[in-house]
Amino acid sequence: MKQIPNIFTLLNLVFGCIAIVFILQTGESIVYLEGNGFSSVVLPEKIALGALFIFAAGVVDFLDGFLARLMKAGSEMGKQLDSLSDVVSFGVAPGMILYQLLRMSYAQEAGGLDISIIWLLPAFLVTAAAAWRLARFNLDPAQQYGFKGLPAPAAGITIASIPLIIHYNILDLQAIFINSYLVYAVIVVLSFLMVSRLPMMALKFTSFSPAANWPKYLLVIIGIAAAVFVKWLAVPVVLVVYILLSLLFKNKAS
Numbered sequence: 634m635k636q637i638p639n640i641f642t643l644l645n646l647v648f649g650c651i652a653i654v655f656i657l658q659t660g661e662s663i664v665y666l667e668g669n670g671f672s673s674v675v676l677p678e679k680i681a682l683g684a685l686f687i688f689a690a691g692v693v694d695f696l697d698g699f700l701a702r703l704m705k706a707g708s709e710m711g712k713q714l715d716s717l718s719d720v721v722s723f724g725v726a727p728g729m730i731l732y733q734l735l736r737m738s739y740a741q742e743a744g745g746l747d748i749s750i751i752w753l754l755p756a757f758l759v760t761a762a763a764a765w766r767l768a769r770f771n772l773d774p775a776q777q778y779g780f781k782g783l784p785a786p787a788a789g790i791t792i793a794s795i796p797l798i799i800h801y802n803i804l805d806l807q808a809i810f811i812n813s814y815l816v817y818a819v820i821v822v823l824s825f826l827m828v829s830r831l832p833m834m835a836l837k838f839t840s841f842s843p844a845a846n847w848p849k850y851l852l853v854i855i856g857i858a859a860a861v862f863v864k865w866l867a868v869p870v871v872l873v874v875y876i877l878l879s880l881l882f883k884n885k886a887s
Contacts, residue, residue, distance in 0.1 A: 638704065641697035642714045648690035649722030652793075655683030656729045680733060681800040683726065687793035690722035691786055716767040723789025724763030730792055731756035731816055738813035752813075755820050762824035763788065780833040783826035787872060791823065794868035803866045826876070833879040848878045 658679040697715065701707045735753045739745035763785040773781065799807050809815065836849060843850060855874050859867035 635704065635708075638697045638701040638707075639711050639714055641693045641700060642711060642718050645690045645693045645697065645715075645722055646718035648686045648693065649718065649726050652683040652686035652690065652722065652726040653729055655679045655686065656726060656733060680730065680796045684730065684793040684796040687722060687726050687789060690718075690726075691790050694719065694722070694786055712771060716771050719767055719785050719789075720760075720764050723785045724760040724767075727763075727789040727792035728757045728760035730796060731759060731820060734795065734811065734816050735813055737811050738816060741811070755817060758820050758824045759788065759792065759827075762827040766827040779835050781830040782828060783823065783831075783833055783876070785827060787875070788823045788827055791868055791872045792819065794865050795819075797865040801865060803864050806866070831876075831880065832883045834875065848882050852878060 656679075694715070697711070701711055732753050735756055736748075739748040739752065766782055766785050769781075770784075775781075795810055797803075799810050834849065834852075836852075852871065852875055856867060856871045859870045863870065
């Protein structure tokens with residue numbers, strides 16, 4: 634019974650691997666009109682499926698910790714397995730998404746299909762930052778109820794939302810998100826936030842007191858409202874609100 638949380642942790646890893654398989658199965662179609670910009674971009678469903686598996690990894694990543702606490706089955710082995718799995722699901726897989734988005738962004742330009750890989754490699758700064766963040770987390774017992782730097786799962790899930798925003802063309806933002814400048818900005822900002830030591834809320838409740846936890850309740854309410862009105866765009870919206878609440882109410886981050 635004590636291995637059940639570890640099984641969920643390994644399921645997180647498997648979902649991350651499946652996500653990578655889908656993300657690597659390319660086949661995007663880009664129609665480019667000389668002098669008029671591109672008329673349409675069709676994001677292959679397989680990349681969107683890969684993104685969904687990252688979200689699935691996020692769900693089981695939450696459940697393994699919940700089960701470990703519920704069953705009092707926490708262990709050093711489980712802690713290490715969790716971080717190793719997270720590197721794949723929220724580091725490698727999101728890095729591959731960013732790599733593909735950069736390819737698609739450059740493919741809109743004349744000669745873009747021949748772009749040097751050097752311009753695509755920055756995508757893996759996110760992977761490296763996630764690995765750094767997770768290793769530091771394992772060595773710092775003070776992060777049980779408050780984080781130092783953006784958690785890797787939060788960054789990975791935010792990146793996973795981008796293909797879904799593009800695929801469903803939420804608020805006609807498809808063209809904006811298939812833009813190399815935006816992708817590079819996402820890489821720089823999320824990588825910095827992960828390796829930083831900025832105080833971030835841990836979404837764990839030591840009690841259910843509204844007075845002690847109102848920033849967390851506010852985040853949940855905003856998240857639900859955003860999901861209703863802007864669908865997948867709610868993910869980056871919630872991330873921004875999460876960061877702002879964490880920085881504004883440092884004393885309530887625990």
